[in-house]
Amino acid sequence: MTKKEPKTEPQAEKTVEEMILNYQLDKYSAIPLAALWAKELHRREENRHLTSMEVLEKALKAVLGGEVDWKNARKAIAALPAAVVGVGEAAAEDKKSKA
Numbered sequence: 001m002t003k004k005e006p007k008t009e010p011q012a013e014k015t016v017e018e019m020i021l022n023y024q025l026d027k028y029s030a031i032p033l034a035a036l037w038a039k040e041l042h043r044r045e046e047n048r049h050l051t052s053m054e055v056l057e058k059a060l061k062a063v064l065g066g067e068v069d070w071k072n073a074r075k076a077i078a079a080l081p082a083a084v085v086g087v088g089e090a091a092a093e094d095k096k097s098k099a
Contacts, residue, residue, distance in 0.1 A: 034064075
């Protein structure tokens with residue numbers, strides 16, 4: 001006779017609201033991280049067809065699920081060309097030099 005393994009039901013996917021409520025780390029630092037990660041996801045070709053809300057939800061799930069942290073986000077942003085990352089910084093420097 002063979003042993004029957006107990007059937008495990010697949011866990012229902014948690015909603016973003018549940019993930020936020022159950023997040024163990026600093027919730028207030030997770031939001032800017034999710035926004036930064038959403039920008040990175042939106043730049044990727046496989047996410048071009050998604051709406052902004054879908055990309056943001058995907059980013060929130062990645063951050064709150066522990067798949068992405070600040071180290072990963074900074075590494076992804078550092079890999080971008082300087083012209084893309086520093087657009088706001090370059091504009092601020094132009095204002096300073098003109099003043």
